[in-house]
Amino acid sequence: xxxxxxxxxxxxxxxxxxxxxxxxxxxxxxxxxxxxxxxxxxxxxxxxxxxxxxxxxxxxxxxxxxxxxxxxxxxxxxxxxxxxxxxxxxxxxxxxxxxxxxxxxxxxxxxxxxxxxxxxxxxxxxxxxxxxxxxxxxxxxxxxxxxxxxxxxxxxxxxxxxxxxxxxxxxxxxxxxxxxxxxxxxxxxxxxxxxxxxxxxxxxxxxxxxxxxxxxxxxxxxxxxxxxxxxxxxxxxxxxxxxxxxxxxxxxxxxxxxxxxxxxxxxxxxxxxxxxxxxxxxxxxxxxxxxxxxxxxxxxxxx
Amino acid sequence: xxxxxxxxxxxxxxxxxxxxxxxxxxxxxxxxxxxxxxxxxxxxxxxxxxxxxxxxxxxxxxxxxxxxxxxxxxxxxxxxxxxxxxxxxxxxxxxxxxxxxxxxxxxxxxxxxxxxxxxxxxxxxxxxxxxxxxxxxxxxxxxxxxxxxxxxxxxxxxxxxxxxxxxxxxxxxxxxxxxxxxxxxxxxxxxxxxxxxxxxxxxxxxxxxxxxxxxxxxxxxxxxxxxxxxxxxxxxxxxxxxxxxxxxxxxxxxxxxxxxxxxxxxxxxxxxxxxxxxxxxxxxxxxxxxxxxxxxxxxxxxxxxxxxxxxxxxxxxxxxxxxxxxxxxxxxxxxxxxxxxxxxxxxxxxxxxxxxxxxxxxxxxxxx
Numbered sequence: 001x002x003x004x005x006x007x008x009x010x011x012x013x014x015x016x017x018x019x020x021x022x023x024x025x026x027x028x029x030x031x032x033x034x035x036x037x038x039x040x041x042x043x044x045x046x047x048x049x050x051x052x053x054x055x056x057x058x059x060x061x062x063x064x065x066x067x068x069x070x071x072x073x074x075x076x077x078x079x080x081x082x083x084x085x086x087x088x089x090x091x092x093x094x095x096x097x098x099x100x101x102x103x104x105x106x107x108x109x110x111x112x113x114x115x116x117x118x119x120x121x122x123x124x125x126x127x128x129x130x131x132x133x134x135x136x137x138x139x140x141x142x143x144x145x146x147x148x149x150x151x152x153x154x155x156x157x158x159x160x161x162x163x164x165x166x167x168x169x170x171x172x173x174x175x176x177x178x179x180x181x182x183x184x185x186x187x188x189x190x191x192x193x194x195x196x197x198x199x200x201x202x203x204x205x206x207x208x209x210x211x212x213x214x215x216x217x218x219x220x221x222x223x224x225x226x227x228x229x230x231x232x233x234x235x236x237x238x239x240x241x242x243x244x245x246x247x248x249x250x251x252x253x254x255x256x257x258x259x260x261x262x263x264x265x266x267x268x269x270x271x272x273x274x275x276x277x278x279x280x281x282x283x284x285x286x287x288x289x290x291x292x293x294x295x296x297x298x299x300x301x302x303x
Numbered sequence: 304x305x306x307x308x309x310x311x312x313x314x315x316x317x318x319x320x321x322x323x324x325x326x327x328x329x330x331x332x333x334x335x336x337x338x339x340x341x342x343x344x345x346x347x348x349x350x351x352x353x354x355x356x357x358x359x360x361x362x363x364x365x366x367x368x369x370x371x372x373x374x375x376x377x378x379x380x381x382x383x384x385x386x387x388x389x390x391x392x393x394x395x396x397x398x399x400x401x402x403x404x405x406x407x408x409x410x411x412x413x414x415x416x417x418x419x420x421x422x423x424x425x426x427x428x429x430x431x432x433x434x435x436x437x438x439x440x441x442x443x444x445x446x447x448x449x450x451x452x453x454x455x456x457x458x459x460x461x462x463x464x465x466x467x468x469x470x471x472x473x474x475x476x477x478x479x480x481x482x483x484x485x486x487x488x489x490x491x492x493x494x495x496x497x498x499x500x501x502x503x504x505x506x507x508x509x510x511x512x513x514x515x516x517x518x519x520x521x522x523x524x525x526x527x528x529x530x531x532x533x534x535x536x537x538x539x540x541x542x543x544x545x546x547x548x549x550x551x552x553x554x555x556x557x558x559x560x561x562x563x564x565x566x567x568x569x570x571x572x573x574x575x576x577x578x579x580x581x582x583x584x585x586x587x588x589x590x591x592x593x594x595x596x597x598x599x600x601x602x603x604x605x606x607x608x609x610x611x612x613x614x615x616x617x618x619x620x621x622x623x624x625x626x627x628x629x630x631x632x633x634x635x636x637x638x639x640x641x642x643x644x645x646x647x648x649x650x651x652x653x654x655x656x657x658x659x660x661x662x663x664x665x666x667x668x669x670x671x
Contacts, residue, residue, distance in 0.1 A: 198389035201356060206403040206454060207377045216402070220393045
């Protein structure tokens with residue numbers, strides 16, 4: 001501590017410590033603690049808060065599994081299936097993004113040179129100046145039954161009936177996949193960029209075909225970057241709200257939409273909090289399991 | 304097992320820059336051949352052309368008599384050892400060594416067995432499970448050699464692989480490389496800017512400058528009988544003196560220099576090229592100069608100079624000698640442990656025989 005102060009000077013030290021404390025305590029820990037506390041309480045009218053009925057309960061969590069309290073036998077298929085579907089979809093979006101982004105990141109980091117590489121990076125970034133909602137609606141225009149893809153496809157006679165991309169959730173997956181492309185490309189790019197080109201040439205000189213060079217040399221090297229990208233894309237996909245709201249089919253719900261409904265239209269903050277916490281904990285556990293499975297340490301991701 | 308490598312009028316150009324100019328030579332099977340030259344002389348480009356990472360702009364590369372045009376590095380009977388070794392950091396040592404077998408689909412047991420053999424060859428038995436980062440510089444060097452040998456190449460290409468090692472280790476690895484080459488009997492093509500490495504290890508050396516092969520011969524010929532001003536100045540220490548030719552008799556020339564007239568041997572390249580009244584560069588090695596006491600000795604060249612500076616290096620003393628002109632001569636005297644009878648400021652007479660002075664056509668010298 002003394003060392004830290006001596007190294008940075010009093011003013012900078014106080015600023016750094018203060019900013020970090022405020023950031024962590026006020027912005028991250030405290031709100032979550034409140035949410036956690038909410039999630040174990042009944043949804044009471046303001047008058048009764050702090051009264052004798054204001055006690056801790058697990059009813060919000062049991063509601064996710066068993067539904068209404070007056071109907072305890074029936075399992076809450078609606079909410080749990082949406083929950084399962086959300087997690088599965090987020091996994092698919094993540095895999096989709098890895099498959100799309102790894103080649104781009106590799107190309108940018110190892111193959112493209114100078115101005116051309118900068119142009120490519122720019123053309124990846126600039127579309128993200130358009131705000132999220134607008135982008136989602138643009139996807140709707142592309143994928144709707146009278147949209148660009150259907151018009152072109154039918155115009156060229158490839159198919160006769162318009163595809164309902166929205167009902168099939170294809171628009172949603174495409175929208176989510178696209179939304180997080182940069183979060184996947186840049187960590188992988190960072191990792192691959194530090195790979196010595198000679199390693200690629202050495203592998204090639206030893207007779208390796210291109211796919212084995214990737215499998216044995218590049219991907220193991222880029223693993224922390226891939227893991228970092230996957231973590232972000234998975235977490236953000238599972239927690240996305242705008243894209244499912246706009247691009248989701250009429251019958252499909254995203255778990256975040258249910259949470260949103262509890263908070264907003266339902267006016268039931270405790271229940272919303274409990275659902276949100278279940279989502280957060282599940283996603284965290286899932287990511288940890290995956291990291292264990294692929295032998296990636298948390299420290300490597302932060303590099 | 305070992306193949307000869309033939310370069311047939313190879314030119315390599317990058318845009319308007321000519322990296323290699325008309326390389327036309329044959330490296331014999333089983334030979335230890337070095338390309339020696341300063342950085343940027345095109346030697347690495349030439350090596351990349353032999354290994355297949357670079358296609359020649361003109362000319363052809365033959366390995367074992369087979370035209371290599373259009374054959375990629377993964378399909379050539381060559382293995383390349385990179386300057387920074389390029390070992391795979393995330394694989395164990397034994398996996399590194401047998402990567403080429405993994406590519407060919409050899410099963411794990413077979414690869415393990417071969418790894419054991421190669422680890423024994425490089426004296427690293429029981430280090431196979433280690434990560435590359437756990438090895439020392441010299442050990443990594445040997446792993447890189449084993450990895451390349453595992454391919455069972457007909458030609459092994461080495462791109463300054465010793466440059467990252469410290470002096471003692473480098474000298475040790477020279478002997479080791481030479482021994483390995485003798486044992487496996489394949490063609491070694493070695494790239495270096497270090498003339499000591501090239502001269503000690505090679506059967507033959509090609510000295511390159513600015514994309515051109517200046518001279519190709521065995522180490523002794525390169526050192527004793529340089530054919531160009533560049534080779535004379537780049538390989539080993541040499542005193543260069545510019546002068547004007549007064550007469551030429553047979554294979555000897557009499558040249559006027561700031562130290563007075565000096566009798567010199569004509570190299571093969573300078574016969575016919577040098578004419579009376581023309582310019583010539585004379586080269587005499589620091590170790591070829593001797594002190595003359597009275598009229599003892601039968602030197603056909605004698606010059607007067609005074610000792611301007613003395614540098615003691617342990618096994619030798621370097622004396623900087625000044626005569627009439629600005630350009631000093633350097634003389635190296637073996638330290639016999641008795642000190643010198645001359646000191647800084649002494650006027651001395653130096654003698655050297657004309658067959659140890661070579662007259663060459665003027666040309667660019669190696670940068671100091």
